[in-house]
Amino acid sequence: MAYEVSGVVARAQGEPVTVEKVLVPDPGPGEAIVSVRACGVCHTDLHYREGGINDEFPFLLGHEAAGVVERVGAGVTAIEPGDFVILNWRAVCGVCRACRRGRPWYCFDTHNAAQPMTLADGTELSPALGIGAFVEKTLVHSGQCTKVSPAAEPAVAGLLGCGVMAGIGAAINTGQVGRGDTVAVIGCGGVGDAAIAGARLAGAGTIIAVDTDARKLEWARSFGATHTIHARDRGEDEIVAEVREHTAGFGADVVIDAVGRPETWRQAFYARDLAGTVVLVGVPTPDMRLADLPFIDFFARGGSLKSSWYGDCLPSRDFPMLIEAYLQGRLPLERFVTERIPLNGVEKAFERMHRGEVLRSVVVFD
Template identity: 75%
Template sequence: MHQVKGVVARSKGQPVEVVTINVPDPGPGEALVKVQACGVCHTDLHYREGGINDEFPFLLGHEAAGVVEAVGDDVTSVAPGDFVILNWRAVCGDCRACNRGEPQYCFATHNATQKMTLEDGTELSPALGIGAFAEKTLVAAGQCTKVDPEARPAAVGLLGCGVMAGLGAAINTGNVGRGKSVAVIGCGGVGVAAIAGSALAGAGTIIAVDIDAKKLEAATRMGATHTVNSKDVDPVAAIQELTGGNGADVVIDAVGRPETWKQAFYARDLAGTVVLVGVPTPDMTIPEIPLIDVFGRGGSLKSSWYGDCLPSRDFPMLVDLYRQGRLDLDAFVTEEIGIDDVEAAFDRMHGGDVLRSVVVLG
């Protein structure tokens, strides 16, 4: 058993606390990871606000990189000393998606069996099965993806959630390729990652849409060729004007609201693709759209789960591109903070001043 500091949300809407938690030694199929860095993602705030479920208390944090300290019986995929990025898609290998050769859609991903606890024995619910705002965490070995140990933990750990979601929404789900036109609605961390992914894939026209001028500036730095401030103009008309009156080949909704999804639907070209990667709340419904428009415009309406990534395939490849200077993951790290600063980072997130705050633990 290991006693370490961790960031816990005890109840809905209350400030997080840094407390001592108990982390078990790894059992069969599990790995103990010494966390080096973990990004502050909007999903962590959703957990604190009760927007995911009500299984409090939560051990927050999930965009993480670190070093494997110990493994349980039968673990062969990683070993002590391996530098890994943690993921929340530990594929099972035997569900209907895995058996048809599509493990990126695995329907039975798994987590550690043992529970981390508070000092009094209260079981913790780790965010996305990870719980990495902690000096050490216990995960399923399949949640550890070995990557180049020379990579900067604060940067590559972001592939564990938001940056991978955006990159994958463009490359994997949207099938963005050379010369295609892309519009991204919402330029927070995920949206800007979708822009970076579109640039990496060779898209010709990349249009960033947001109501915040600072976010549009960040989008330009990451590869946007045009920006649209939708506070001032109709984004659908603006996207059409920038694409010869046709609309974009791929429109990515990184906000996840009925209004932005409807904008994405009408801002795409005939036979174009809409990708929903922003996460809606349970009460939101698809806006009223004439069914003839759905039929007549053709194309695809997709949602993107975790950027439709396969960690074992995508993480090492993207880290290699980062090490080659072809994917600027460092640009997503706005600030490095301590474990005591998570609540303040949530406040800065609301203000739109950061792409990512990253907790550095060593």
Template identity: 75%
Template sequence: MPQRVRGVIAPGKGAPVRIETVVVPDPGPGEAVVRVQACGVCHTDLHYREGGINDDFPFLLGHEAAGIVETVGAGVTEVAPGDFVILNWRAVCGQCRACRRGRPQYCFNTHNAGQKMTLEDGTELSPALGIGAFVEKTLVAAGQCTKVDPAASPAAAGLLGCGVMAGLGAAMNTGNVSRGDTVAVIGCGGVGNAAVMGARLAGAARIIAVDIDDNKLATALRLGATHSVNSRSTDPVEAVRELTGGNGADVVIEAVGRPETYKQAFYARDLAGTVVLVGVPTPEMTLELPLLDVFGRGGSLKSSWYGDCLPSRDFPMLIDLYLQGRLDLDAFVSETIPLDGVEEAFARMQKGEVLRSVVVF
């Protein structure tokens, strides 16, 4: 029988979010209903509210979530009622050309629940990243549920569902940071600081954090950066070169998503080095680089999709590291808030006052 729960809705472009009653249908084949315990407030949710993703309003916001599987539909075997899960937006299909080639982390046919959650008047909702988790219970594809150790804090674990995984994976998966590497991270919000932590886990010898905010740089130093550069007052390219013997970094991770900072990343890397773009640009942005420089500097220019993660592989491993005290996910939880605090959390996020606000149910 369909359930009625409270959820955070973005009704139209730029309009403040509001709490509405959401109708959650019983799970169909391949689907699951999850009782959400915690969900992080991510920049992507703000992009949805501002119409920066698409215009399929109204949106049911929220996607960095952890919770308990309540019911499952026919044919679901990977999770069962009572399982503690992190929700993900890469439900691997197993059939596309990437999956068939043994690269499921690049699955080109990820899927969501087939049914729609609605408002009470029947208006269909578009769930953010196919999840929609600023809600007491949500309907997802069962493949979007990754079972992990229930000893983990839901507020911390849920952040692996998007931003923290994107940053960790940009360093560990996409950038292939290795022991002894030098790494620069441009942009030290939640994703960038997760990249700092990922570089540290991977064994980087030198990690240079770059930002215009001294508070964010201080956080980066706490999370594993060895050096910091305030690019408001210092040329970041010259600073990175100076800190790397005049060479540039082996891996530069751009976690802002702007042409200006991408160019900084491009020129701050060593010859044959790697640039990883994990910051999300907006549709109107363009990039111009001298093609001779692209050729002459060699190396790799890579984009990181969701940290190139495979949730079934990476989430349990990272939760184990968290429970061992080797991965401080709690450091990303700046505050916990109620469901009706999302709009105010957006404002604090835009001001750079928090790494993550987390809605706790």
């Protein structure tokens, strides 16, 4: 028996999304049906609509979601109907070379549901990041469901499913920010602000926010930035010098590039202390190239240059811990939710996101 529900579909590149009937099959072995309670509007969903991920239209958009397990398929034991879960797009396989080496956060063969969800005419949908959660019910692999405390508000909890987790993890997991460290974050949208919140949670002493938008710098302060640098109309050398001014002339222990452009990465490279760490969590486009850097600088400055994949997170480890920090008042996840919208409000939310007016719009289901 298939469930007939409403979902947000992108039928063609660049065209406005539509709310359409979606057929969701009964869960097969290893699968689960989740009744979605809330789903954040992420830049990745817009990239899908614009054809920036792949061309496998039509897409069922949405992936930053929390909900309640409704049914499970054969062989599923880790979750059961009634569990409150956050959905994730890195359900680890447990058997690939990364998993066997004890590094499941790098899993190279993550799981998705085997069965497709379809439109009413039978057209198969490509679910965004293997989830597809701008829909009343979605079909996922059971490993994509992480059980957390039901005391968390769904609109808040679901944000750990992508951007917020990417930023927090960039600070805590990839950058390994520690107590008393100095941290600079370049780019203070949702991911950058999450990195700031993560650095604060980890006990960083100085947290420097860098952005070209004064409003975003105010947001950064609300998440824990101790200093801000307004970068508009300023050269790279000026920005690096100011980071050094706020770190006793040395540079930051960890610099997180949440923009992902060659110029911001260079700023990060030179704004760190000797033996410091650069973390790239902003996603570059395929055409971008790093300009020449003196090779001696790579050697002489030492330290680490890292890329952060989804905050190097392990959902089963990180989601429950971060939800508990939120419930204890130590992690202000609720501040990321700028507005709550209905299912038919996604297209307008894309426009507000593109203009930088929101951190997150969140679709909330009754």
